[in-house]
Amino acid sequence: MESVNTSVPTQEKAVVLAGDYLNKLTGDQIERECRMRIDAGCKELVVDFSRTEIVNSVGISILLGVIDTAANAGATVVFSDVNEHTAELFEILGVSRHALVNPN
Amino acid sequence: MAESKHKLIHTFGALAELGHEVANKNSFQETIKTSLHLVLGSLGIMRGGVARYSPFHHEFNMVAIRGLGEDFPLSLSPCYEDERQFLANGLEPMEISHAKVLPFFQVYDNSFERAKLELMVPLVIRDETVGAIFLGQKATGESYSSYDREIICSMGRHIGVAIAQRNLLAELERRAEENRKLYDEMRTTYKDTVKAFAAAIDRKDKYTEGHSVRVGKYCELIASELGWEIEEVEGAAVAGYLHDVGKLTVERRIINAPYRINAKESAELNKHPGVGYEILMPIHHPYTDVPLAAKYHHERLDGRGYPDGLYDREIPYIAKVVNLADSFDAMTTDRPYKRRRPAAEVFDDLQRNSGKQFAPELVSALFRGLLREVSGEAKEKRFRRLLGREYMEAEGIAPILQSALSNTPTITPINLMSLDN
Numbered sequence: 001m002e003s004v005n006t007s008v009p010t011q012e013k014a015v016v017l018a019g020d021y022l023n024k025l026t027g028d029q030i031e032r033e034c035r036m037r038i039d040a041g042c043k044e045l046v047v048d049f050s051r052t053e054i055v056n057s058v059g060i061s062i063l064l065g066v067i068d069t070a071a072n073a074g075a076t077v078v079f080s081d082v083n084e085h086t087a088e089l090f091e092i093l094g095v096s097r098h099a100l101v102n103p104n
Numbered sequence: 105m106a107e108s109k110h111k112l113i114h115t116f117g118a119l120a121e122l123g124h125e126v127a128n129k130n131s132f133q134e135t136i137k138t139s140l141h142l143v144l145g146s147l148g149i150m151r152g153g154v155a156r157y158s159p160f161h162h163e164f165n166m167v168a169i170r171g172l173g174e175d176f177p178l179s180l181s182p183c184y185e186d187e188r189q190f191l192a193n194g195l196e197p198m199e200i201s202h203a204k205v206l207p208f209f210q211v212y213d214n215s216f217e218r219a220k221l222e223l224m225v226p227l228v229i230r231d232e233t234v235g236a237i238f239l240g241q242k243a244t245g246e247s248y249s250s251y252d253r254e255i256i257c258s259m260g261r262h263i264g265v266a267i268a269q270r271n272l273l274a275e276l277e278r279r280a281e282e283n284r285k286l287y288d289e290m291r292t293t294y295k296d297t298v299k300a301f302a303a304a305i306d307r308k309d310k311y312t313e314g315h316s317v318r319v320g321k322y323c324e325l326i327a328s329e330l331g332w333e334i335e336e337v338e339g340a341a342v343a344g345y346l347h348d349v350g351k352l353t354v355e356r357r358i359i360n361a362p363y364r365i366n367a368k369e370s371a372e373l374n375k376h377p378g379v380g381y382e383i384l385m386p387i388h389h390p391y392t393d394v395p396l397a398a399k400y401h402h403e404r405l406d407g408r409g410y411p412d413g414l415y416d417r418e419i420p421y422i423a424k425v426v427n428l429a430d431s432f433d434a435m436t437t438d439r440p441y442k443r444r445r446p447a448a449e450v451f452d453d454l455q456r457n458s459g460k461q462f463a464p465e466l467v468s469a470l471f472r473g474l475l476r477e478v479s480g481e482a483k484e485k486r487f488r489r490l491l492g493r494e495y496m497e498a499e500g501i502a503p504i505l506q507s508a509l510s511n512t513p514t515i516t517p518i519n520l521m522s523l524d525n
Binding site: 024027056057058059060061062064065068088089092093094095097098 | 110111114115117118121138140141142144145146147148149150151170171242243244245246
């Protein structure tokens, strides 16, 4: 299960790539990346789910934490290229109420 | 319906992961942190925390928190009334807004309000409050359904068990540490008792006061030089301290005789190894062979010792160590009928009797220990404390020891044909 995080550190917008399985290990990495971008002044945080097949409960909790942190910093969060299954999960759990979810 | 199925699969997956998490080898902190993630993520809860309850301090201490803010108190103290209510509640989630009759929720009202907490779940395992889970709003904005509460209750049970397990482990560690201290104290008491015994034995013989203690220390030094484990070295020391305990039953006039004793007196004195064995046998010593060392410390490799005339391999090894230490002390202390012998003479005697009376490797060990101290290699001057500075600084002692070491045979010679009848 690879987890590759890349980001384009522009001032306003940052893109973080989620791995193929968003669980605790990979989720922690993503949370760290997101916090760094937000602390650096990012106002729009994009998490790229193009390679992500599964998001488990820990992953959901971490994403909610990212949303919370972004909201406190006045930044918006976008989850891009989300697969159907994950999009449905975000809808059920209310994640899509707090972040823009773009399906792939 | 599809939505419900999806949610079911997701929450059951979280339950399964939680069971796995509680059972794995991660640190307690890590387990609780992950468990909190699983609770929050299973139902899409924005923020929350898990606390461990200390019955000693009557407080909840937060172990993991997410999104509660820096101002959230890390310790929360319930009163007696709160504790009773939490116990009665069991694992049922309590709505914070409806529980404000309880002092706990009144005292921490502002903190819960700021953190936007909605539920508190006391974790009660085996009729004991072990912790609590605090949960904020759901991301959907909806209130908690009965299904949600059941999931929370099930997960709370797992987390409660993890905390209870940790408490049990901590209690076990505490008791093990207590036992270790008790054991150490008992060992110290045993060693002090042995030394007191040795002093009592030596009191009977006014001319060789300190003999048992010195023999104990020589045994310790020889055993250390041989590279024995700490416990074995201690055992050798104890064997040395107690080797002459049988003399307590020998008449003082025989022990303190300022002349060479006659055959009858000698026979009486020679009973002391056997008597020593009988005295020491019923005692449960932490070290093996202490009674045997007392019984056989006058045996010789060539079978000419007493009480049983044993040969080399028949003699317990510890008895050989005591034999050497005993003889060494006898040669290097003043007696009523003779002065102590010069170092060169003593080393020569030990070397000549190596393989006959004494095990050669033990003689070598003794010489090595002495040489290391004389040459300055050994920082502690333990032999000097026992033999006296003058003795240890006698001229030429180092070359004598070096020569003795190079000449002492390294293996016990097996030469039955040379024995006299």
